[in-house]
Amino acid sequence: MHNFKELKVWQLSRQLVKEIYELTVDFPSSxxxxxxxQLRRCTVSIPTNIAEGAGRNTDKDFAQFLNMSLGSAYELETLLILSFDVNLITQEQLDFLTNRISEIQKMTFGLIKTLRQESYV
Structure with a gap:
């Protein structure tokens, strides 16, 4: 098992949850x-899947949950693009958040790759 709270990718995705909640406060009630x-749900699933996977007994299981987290990150990126398309967020907000998401995606992919290499040794 891994200590998820020590993982930088979990820490960054936790911060992202806060940023998305703050962003969506200004969205119309409609x-x-x-x-x-949708934005809040998929954002929350990023760190929660990391944490759930870290609590599993095998690296293979952990990697599976990291893949789910990665999928949620791509879903979030798409939802933010759609939010921009319908004028709910600015280009600046979109750029900032997609850069943050890209960093999380890269870190998650790297962790998956590491876990897979270690489990085949």
Whole structure:
């Protein structure tokens, strides 16, 4: 088992949750059950899947949960692009958040790769 709280990717994704919650406070109430809910749900799933996977007994299981976390990061990126398309966020907000997501995606992919290499040794 791994200590998820020590993983930089978990720490960054936890910060991302806060940023998305702060961002969506300014969305119109008509989006409460639309983009607000979807953005928050998939953002929360990034660190929670990392934590759940870290608690598993095998690196293979951990990698599987990291893949789910990675999928949520790509979903979040798409939802932010759509939020920009419908004028809910600015280009500056989109750029900042997609850069943050890209960093999380790269770190997650690197961790998956490391776990897979270690499990085949």
């Amino acid at each position: 989006e409460k059950y639309g983009l607000i809910s």
